[in-house]
Amino acid sequence: GENVEQHPSTLSVQEGDSAVIKCTYSDSASNYFPWYKQELGKGPQLIIDIRSNVGEKKDQRIAVTLNKTAKHFSLHITETQPEDSAVYFCAASNNAGGTSYGKLTFGQGTILTVHP
């Protein structure tokens, strides 16, 4: 099955700096890579996602890059703000269909702390 590794486990930055979180995946059939933000005691919220036919996607201060050959993808947050502090999870899924459709394998999570 799929295995997703996420680094770093903790990341501390100053407000205004950039933050980068990296993930690698093992299953070359995976074709959907979402990123989630989870605040304490709440469910994960999708912040951005990318599909295997795209190399980069950007949404305001958040961007995700995907390298299919190397099987890794990264989350980039620019101009970080204290409210960006949370746990971030990457995930991978094979959405080609069948019983695995929509099944996400999550990375271990990154605790991001943005200091004012």
Added chain:
Amino acid sequence: GAVVSQHPSRVICKSGTSVKIECRSLDFQATTMFWYRQFPKQSLMLMATSNEGSKATYEQGVEKDKFLINHASLTLSTLTVTSAHPEDSSFYICSARSGGRNTGELFFGEGSRLTVL
């Protein structure tokens, strides 16, 4: 946007009792729902895939007789933790996708924190 609601958000029970957690898709029909478990400071681990009108598919190592899943309608899946023990204390999260969409995007509930005394 789509909303997935879980109930209860928190539940405390005595060891040996059973607890039911509901997962509802509020504005779309969900042919498939997924149940995850998250221990403190850990990632989400998929427990089972719940398919409307058929038996759930459990991930390896998850006891199907202990974690009963019922997906009787297109908007509701329930997870029942039977004969709960303290080691079952965890954050249970469901997600849902619509049968009519082909985007792969999943919508997550807010989670249900189970504490077994």
